[in-house]
Amino acid sequence: VDGSRTIAGAPPVGFVVALRAEAEPFVCELGLERSSEAGPFPVYLGDGVGLVVSGVGKVRAAAATLHLHRRLGEPAVAGWINVGIAGHRRHAVGEGVLAHKVTDAGTGRSWYPPLVFARSAPSCEVVTVEEVERTYPGDAAYEMEAAGFVAAASRLQSAELVQVFKVISDNAACPVEGIDRRRIREWIEGRLPEIEALRAAVQALAAELTQDAVGEGALGGFLERWHFTSSERHRLRRLLERLQAVGAAGDPEAARWRDLRTAREVLQAMELGIEERYLAAPLDRAESR
Amino acid sequence: MIDLVYIEEEVRDHPRVAEICRRLPRAERVLCSRYGELFNRRRQSFRLQKRRPALILARKHEAGVHEVPPGYGIGTGRGFYFSHMLNCPYDCRYCFLQGMFRSAHYVVFVNYDDFESAMDRRLAVHASEHCTFFSGYDCDSLALEGITGFVAHVLPFFRSRPRAWLELRTKSTHIEPLLAAEPFPRCVAAWSFTPEAVAEALEHRTPDVGRRIAAMAHVAERGWPVGLRLDPLVWLPGFTDHFRRLLERIFTAVPPDAVHSVSLGTFRLPRPFHRRLVRLHPSEPLLAGPLAERDGVVSYRGDLEAELLTAARSLVQEWIPGERIFACGGGQVGEAALAGARAPLDRRSLSLGAGS
Numbered sequence: 327v328d329g330s331r332t333i334a335g336a337p338p339v340g341f342v343v344a345l346r347a348e349a350e351p352f353v354c355e356l357g358l359e360r361s362s363e364a365g366p367f368p369v370y371l372g373d374g375v376g377l378v379v380s381g382v383g384k385v386r387a388a389a390a391t392l393h394l395h396r397r398l399g400e401p402a403v404a405g406w407i408n409v410g411i412a413g414h415r416r417h418a419v420g421e422g423v424l425a426h427k428v429t430d431a432g433t434g435r436s437w438y439p440p441l442v443f444a445r446s447a448p449s450c451e452v453v454t455v456e457e458v459e460r461t462y463p464g465d466a467a468y469e470m471e472a473a474g475f476v477a478a479a480s481r482l483q484s485a486e487l488v489q490v491f492k493v494i495s496d497n498a499a500c501p502v503e504g505i506d507r508r509r510i511r512e513w514i515e516g517r518l519p520e521i522e523a524l525r526a527a528v529q530a531l532a533a534e535l536t537q538d539a540v541g542e543g544a545l546g547g548f549l550e551r552w553h554f555t556s557s558e559r560h561r562l563r564r565l566l567e568r569l570q571a572v573g574a575a576g577d578p579e580a581a582r583w584r585d586l587r588t589a590r591e592v593l594q595a596m597e598l599g600i601e602e603r604y605l606a607a608p609l610d611r612a613e614s615r
Numbered sequence: 616m617i618d619l620v621y622i623e624e625e626v627r628d629h630p631r632v633a634e635i636c637r638r639l640p641r642a643e644r645v646l647c648s649r650y651g652e653l654f655n656r657r658r659q660s661f662r663l664q665k666r667r668p669a670l671i672l673a674r675k676h677e678a679g680v681h682e683v684p685p686g687y688g689i690g691t692g693r694g695f696y697f698s699h700m701l702n703c704p705y706d707c708r709y710c711f712l713q714g715m716f717r718s719a720h721y722v723v724f725v726n727y728d729d730f731e732s733a734m735d736r737r738l739a740v741h742a743s744e745h746c747t748f749f750s751g752y753d754c755d756s757l758a759l760e761g762i763t764g765f766v767a768h769v770l771p772f773f774r775s776r777p778r779a780w781l782e783l784r785t786k787s788t789h790i791e792p793l794l795a796a797e798p799f800p801r802c803v804a805a806w807s808f809t810p811e812a813v814a815e816a817l818e819h820r821t822p823d824v825g826r827r828i829a830a831m832a833h834v835a836e837r838g839w840p841v842g843l844r845l846d847p848l849v850w851l852p853g854f855t856d857h858f859r860r861l862l863e864r865i866f867t868a869v870p871p872d873a874v875h876s877v878s879l880g881t882f883r884l885p886r887p888f889h890r891r892l893v894r895l896h897p898s899e900p901l902l903a904g905p906l907a908e909r910d911g912v913v914s915y916r917g918d919l920e921a922e923l924l925t926a927a928r929s930l931v932q933e934w935i936p937g938e939r940i941f942a943c944g945g946g947q948v949g950e951a952a953l954a955g956a957r958a959p960l961d962r963r964s965l966s967l968g969a970g971s
Contacts, residue, residue, distance in 0.1 A: 426619060436652060438645070438652065441669075480658055484658050484660045486660055486664065487663075567903070597905075600905065608851050609813065609817070611900060
């Protein structure tokens with residue numbers, strides 16, 4: 327996989343994991359390939375997925391998130407998911423949990439990932455600590471990356487599209503010393519169905535946010551044929567959206583504006599076209615016409 | 616379905632929080648420091664949160680009541696509004712709340728008593744006047760009553776204060792607190808309506824027009840004064856016929872004498888709210904149509920606006936005398952309203968929340 331963008335189809339979901347052992351199940355199951363582009367963090371790419379291995383700690387998690395963001399480029403990543411292991415005093419080892427609150431134990435700052443989809447796992451608070459937590463003082467999952475990840479990813483995407491999923495690796499009965507690479511891999515592997523469901527949910531939410539947008543392709547034909555100033559381009563984009571909404575054609579070949587001479591005339595004709603359509607059937611959604 | 620409740624640390628032991636949580640036994644509870652930590656933060660999507668809103672239980676610091684703009688009212692003295700709750704479960708495409716908040720979570724301020732104290736202070740200041748308190752401003756007054764119990768709590772307060780009026784504004788059919796209480800004349804339960812075709816296209820997740828009429832009729836029959844809020848008036852071909860049919864349906868079920876007041880207002884949004892709505896729903900035909908901006912307000916062109924108000928007023932007057940008909944945005948519906956005159960730009964003058 328070379329340095330250029332390789333992910334086809336829908337915008338990808340960016341996964342951030344701390345350890346290679348956490349990455350391995352994704353690499354195997356999703357057929358990810360390691361990017362050959364040099365960088366501070368290993369990056370793996372596949373269809374609809376980008377993954378970065380951050381190393382341990384919140385600072386590394388934040389830096390790796392931004393690195394993957396830069397690496398994936400445009401169009402924007404659909405959403406972000408931090409996957410990793412965590413300790414919790416009462417949840418069973420191997421169980422998966424979603425974060426409904428992420429707290430940075432160092433600063434006391436909290437984030438609340440909105441859970442606006444059908445949940446594939448129970449939810450709990452996730453507390454990011456600097457050192458391994460062996461006493462589990464609160465009813466929370468303790469780990470070392472989520473706060474750094476959320477702080478970075480929530481600058482890149484709407485809060486609903488930034489999620490944290492942890493697999494329990496230790497609890498009051500099974501101490502942290504029992505963790506090894508093989509078991510981490512097995513635990514993550516065992517939760518891939520829930521993680522995949524979360525990825526699908528995030529991608530569906532992202533698609534809802536962009537489904538009505540007028541893409542560059544729709545603008546292209548107009549921009550080729552007429553000269554639009556920068557402000558006229560903005561107006562053109564919104565007029566194309568409005569045309570789409572009222573069910574009129576936004577095609578540069580349409581008879582209505584095919585023979586017009588200037589961009590200004592095109593914009594005026596569009597306004598008139600929208601008004602005519604709207605006044606004839608103001609409540610009809612485009613898809614029902 | 617509410618499956619997540621965020622609770623401010625400060626109110627975690629408040630008896631009302633315990634009561635509300637008892638009504639949502641399956642919901643997970645999450646503590647937060649202040650509701651502002653998660654409500655209305657940057658980079659949130661109202662549209663996505665509307666899919667599954669959470670409930671936030673908080674304390675309103677300086678719980679206040681605020682004066683409505685001059686001229687706004689329903690003929691019952693000085694007007695005030697208060698917001699014990701933010702957001703509502705309905706999803707009306709014209710609703711200004713979508714433009715006002717980045718979050719669709721419901722916020723309930725559980726310190727109801729502080730709102731009552733604030734109302735008492737207003738009543739004391741205006742000791743010789745009647746005062747009307749509008750509750751359906753940033754929410755629907757009844758839609759979440761089954762969870763909040765606010766109306767049941769506040770009715771005795773108003774009953775015992777002879778100069779205090781309450782307007783409940785709603786699209787809901789949760790009328791239990793009104794059926795359970797003895798009516799008194801200073802509580803107006805007001806339902807919002809648009810013609811059926813408009814309601815079907817734009818008022819998602821709301822009870823249909825027929826169920827709203829039935830709820831209103833039931834409450835009127837119980838002896839409560841009821842109100843009609845015909846706001847927003849949305850333009851459509853054959854508006855007069857649609858509107859006439861709506862009024863016929865309403866007044867077949869509800870005696871005109873039971874109607875305390877009617878208010879009329881055309882579709883309108885402050886410009887920044889309109890911009891946000893367009894970003895949320897770029898393919899919504901209502902927002903794509905020929906709207907014009909005047910004095911910071913986006914609304915229909917003057918000719919369409921006048922056509923709607925003229926027709927609506929004249930049709931309502933076939934049932935209700937003119938002195939009981941008011942304009943949303945100032946006074947009784949008259950020539951000034953038809954000419955497009957408005958109260959000074961203030962979000963309060965533009966809409967009264969989800970219930971409107």
